[in-house]
Amino acid sequence: MTTATPSLLGTSLGEIATQLAGATRVLRQYKLDFCCGGHVTLEEALASKGLDAEPIVQQLQALTAGSAEQDWQSRPVEELIDHIYQNYHLLHREQLPDLLRMARRVEAVHGDKPGCPVGLADHLQAMAIELESHMQKEEQVLFPMLRQGMTAQAAGPITVMQHEHDDHGESLQHIIELTDDMTPPPHACNTWRALYLGLDGLRNDLMEHIHLENNVLFKGALNA
Missing domain, CATH: 1.20.120 (Four Helix Bundle (Hemerythrin (Met), subunit A))
Incomplete structure (x- = not known):
């Protein structure tokens, strides 16, 4: 059973990609579409591919907030x-x-x-x-x-x-x-x-x- 953070699982792939430095690398590693499929939540994307959420969420949680993409927003x-x-x-x-x-x-x-x-x-x-x-x-x-x-x-x-x-x-x-x-x-x-x-x-x-x-x-x- 996963202990993944609910808030992160409920966040869209697009938001994760813009809010966490290095997130796009992790998402690409698991072939999660953060561009055209950016509106889909992490939980939905993982479920559609039958992936275990725990290791992926841990990788994302280890990233530093404030990415280059986040900078572009300002x-x-x-x-x-x-x-x-x-x-x-x-x-x-x-x-x-x-x-x-x-x-x-x-x-x-x-x-x-x-x-x-x-x-x-x-x-x-x-x-x-x-x-x-x-x-x-x-x-x-x-x-x-x-x-x-x-x-x-x-x-x-x-x-x-x-x-x-x-x-x-x-x-x-x-x-x-x-x-x-x-x-x-x-x-x-x-x-x-x-x-x-x-x-x-x-x-x-x-x-x-x-x-x-x-x-x-x-x-x-x-x-x-």
């Missing part, structure tokens, strides 16, 4: 937007073309081998197009509105962006399914292994990106 919105653009929008534009190139090579050379992620390249290409469209809408429409303090008018665009974040989460889930959770088979070549390592990086970066927008930037604007 910083100017312009600074947060600049951070998202510089550290995530520009990063994704570098990541996806390289991952797409490696995926096409792996499928072309190893398509007949067990475990080859057939269809991954096409999926990454579609994902890159969707993500680029999403980021452009933020850069050209939503971010300028938030910079100007037009929070009431931004409610509609924010809802659209949140729905698209859910779509990005589904795209990540499909990558996980195609790649056996980014686990290369024993016979995988160096390109194959580098591809999966890069995909894992993309997953972590995109989750942090969506988390900062959903749980900090958008939440702050809607509560203004």
Whole structure:
């Protein structure tokens, strides 16, 4: 029987991610979705995966309050937007073309081998197009509105962006399914292994990106 703190179990994953330094690392370790699934409580998320709450709660309780994400909540919105653009929008534009190139090579050379992620390249290409469209809408429409303090008018665009974040989460889930959770088979070549390592990086970066927008930037604007 678990002795986990009830208040922590009843807290949403998004709140935990923004209030505890290092929490995103722990949540990723147990594959708990704190970005698109940030509204789900820790207790609900653990139950859905059949995980024992005690060791996870102990790890979270050991973290120091006042994370970098928590700091963003008190910083100017312009600074947060600049951070998202510089550290995530520009990063994704570098990541996806390289991952797409490696995926096409792996499928072309190893398509007949067990475990080859057939269809991954096409999926990454579609994902890159969707993500680029999403980021452009933020850069050209939503971010300028938030910079100007037009929070009431931004409610509609924010809802659209949140729905698209859910779509990005589904795209990540499909990558996980195609790649056996980014686990290369024993016979995988160096390109194959580098591809999966890069995909894992993309997953972590995109989750942090969506988390900062959903749980900090958008939440702050809607509560203004």
